[in-house]
Amino acid sequence: MTNRHWVMASAAALAAICIGASGCKEKAMAEAPVLTVPIATAAPATLANDLILSAEFRPYQEVDVMAKIAGYVKSIGVDIGDHVPQNAVLATLEVPEVQDDVAKAKAGVAAAEADIVTAQAAIEKARAGAEIASLSFKRIQDVATRDRGLVPRQEIDVARSRELEANAQLASVNAALKAAEQKKLQAESEYQRAVAMMQYATIRAPFNGVVTRRYANTGSMIQAGISSQSQAMPVVRLAQNDVLRLVLPVPVTDVAGVKTGQLVDVDVASVSRKLQGKVTRYADSVQMATRTMDTEVDVPNPDGALVPGMYAEVHLHLSARPHVLSVPLDAVDGLGTSQQQAYVVRDGVIHLASVKVGLQTPARVEILSGLQSGDKVIVGRHTGMYDGQKVDAQPAAYEANTTSER
Structure with a gap:
């Protein structure tokens, strides 16, 4: 065989090998199983951003009742736990x-x-x-x-x-x-x-309240409590408990969202009660030591079931977006970065879509642009997926739960 014939034979054999390999690859790809992916539907929902804080109930107002003049306690008619109306006589002093x-x-x-x-x-x-x-x-x-x-x-x-x-x-x-x-x-x-x-020898209650502490007894010598530097002994401590205060330490990152009149849900586990209140007032100043702002909620307590010192879990509703386009939180890659994208499935093929997000909740995220209502997006991990990939899209098992905010 001449060199020319050998070269031609080698080329023909190489071509046959390449054609065979290509056909094998296409056959392998055709026979490979299609990846099954969980999807959720982009749909309108009402999203709310809640801040959960623990707070302690405090009396609406509390004061140590002092005597204006010095004298001996002639009589004292109240004790710990007594509920007294405003101007009720607490004690009488003897001042000759x-x-x-x-x-x-x-x-x-x-x-x-x-x-x-x-x-x-x-x-x-x-x-x-x-x-x-x-x-x-x-x-x-x-x-x-x-x-x-x-x-x-x-x-x-x-x-x-x-x-x-x-x-x-x-x-x-x-x-x-x-x-x-x-x-x-x-x-x-x-x-x-x-x-x-x-x-002033007759000491009266400055407001409706309950006696939480009694300092003096009959015959006790009471000094005039007219100076902040005085070591005068109070007669009793009086607290107003028909309305209680909840002081919430709102973190500095959420201070801008606090407004008077905002609704809060109060869960008092110790007495198995759930209440609803509103933000009544806030300090409008951040404490440098804790980087929090004191925010107060007034809670009516007409039956006295709540006691100062109890702890409550408070859900502060900072913001809400009614009827906005949203998807599950794990449907968007790159949250918090400049490149955010979602994997949209159309006709069994993946299409990458750049999205812009808004309000985030623990389960869902608002979509400002990049998706339309009804789009099917892949949820969960997106590792190894690429644009144009064929997939078998199946509804995610938890989609019904994540869309409960709608």
Whole structure:
């Protein structure tokens, strides 16, 4: 065989081998099983972003009731657990010196009233004397005018001086009456002050509440609690429990979503109760130590079943998206990155779709662009899948659960 014939034979054999290999590959691909993938349907749903926090119930308001004045406890009519209405008497102090002040101030008022009566009598007397002096001067002056030289000039001057003196006396007693009236006002003010101080000997409840602690007993010496630096002992501690506060430490990342009036679900496991409330107020300031913002929820407690100190699990509804296009969370690759995509199955073939997402919940994610309602997307792991791959799409077993938010 010549070299030329050998080359041609080798080429023919090589071509036969290649054709055979290609046919084998196509046959193998045709006989390989198609990959079965779970899919879910992109559909409208109402998504909500909930923040779950633990919080402790606190009284709506709580205060240590102090005494305004110092004294001994004469009687105390409440104890721990007693429910008292506003202005109810909690305790009565015995303060003899204040009682003496009241009696002294009352006597001062009576003395001032007597001074006023005396001044009024003196005015009547001075007014009568002024009228007589004025009448006498007028008569003498008339006679002297009618019959010149009949009345000596000295008598006219004496009558005039008596009139002036009587008028001055009247003005003096009028001033004395005003002074007596001012003295009475001062005495009455002192009496009212003494009575007010005496009223402080009766200690009353500042609001409707329950006595949570009792500090004093009958005979205890109570100091006046009028200074923040005083070591005065309170009488009782009073808490308002018909409304309780829940203080939620909202993380700084969720602060922007907190608004007054937001609904919250409260789960109190210790008493097996589920309640609903609203955000009543928030600090509008982040604590630097914890990077949280105190947010308060007022919870009505008319039956007293909830007790301060109990813990509750609070679901704070930060945001909601009604009727938005969404898919299960594991249908999107690259969440949180700049390249997010979903694997869409159409006619048994995979098509990669770049998507833009919005609100995320623990189960689903909002699709802003890239998908349409009714699209079938692959859920779960996407390793080894590629654009154009033929697959056998089957509904995911959990799709019914993940679409329950719709």
